[in-house]
Amino acid sequence: MQSATELLVSNIPANCPDEFLREWIEARGYRVFAVRVIRDAVSRTSPSFAYLQLMDMSRLDEAARTLGGQKLWTHTLRVRLVIPMPFLVHSAAGIKAAG
DSSP: OOOEEEEEEESSTTTHHHHHHHHHHTTOOOEEEEEEEOOOOOOOOSSSSEEEEESEEEGGHHHHHTTTOOEETEEEEEEEEEEEHHHHHHHHHHHHHHO
């Protein structure tokens, strides 16, 4: 079974800069490889979610549990593991073939 490679962080304040989010997460003990806050192409504001990769991928589960439920300004964050799409497609094909 393929494991998660990044985290999906949701309920981020709309005006939260990428670099602030990176620093906020690193202040909690997780070195960040990449952070990508998703923004609306027209307004350039965030619809409140970001993808996050850690330097140490073995800490993804721990980071999801630790960061989820914490407050960033007035927003309570939700954090989930992201499983790569090829694994999901492969799993769905196996389920269909078994049925």
